[in-house]
Amino acid sequence: MDEVFFPYAKFEEVQLGSTGLSRRLLAHGGGLMLAEMDFETGAVSQAHDHSYEQLTHCQSGEFVCEVDGRRLSLKPGDSFYAGPGVRHGATCLSAGKLLHVFTPQRPDYF
Numbered sequence: 001m002d003e004v005f006f007p008y009a010k011f012e013e014v015q016l017g018s019t020g021l022s023r024r025l026l027a028h029g030g031g032l033m034l035a036e037m038d039f040e041t042g043a044v045s046q047a048h049d050h051s052y053e054q055l056t057h058c059q060s061g062e063f064v065c066e067v068d069g070r071r072l073s074l075k076p077g078d079s080f081y082a083g084p085g086v087r088h089g090a091t092c093l094s095a096g097k098l099l100h101v102f103t104p105q106r107p108d109y110f
Helices: none
Strands: 021-029 032-039 044-048 053-067 070-074 079-082 088-103
Touching: 032 053
Parallel strands: none
Antiparallel strands: 021 032, 032 088, 044 088, 053 070, 053 079, 053 088
């Protein structure tokens, strides 16, 4: 049986190679996973693509995002979808946090 409860402290924060970026796995089950990414002002998540479906929700801060060649402004409450193979990335204009939902689960986050 999959776990059903995930206290925040269950997973450690992981500092990413890029300055000002960290991520934390929050929950996973079935074919889904939820993670958060913290950005310092000026931090960049370089444009990339992968085989996972991804929904991203802005909890705080302000971002300029690239999704499939389109430039988007992301503010608290805004979200975007990047399907498999869709190039996407973000530049943080004001320190904040993005929530990511992935399907299927990403083994590189464990």
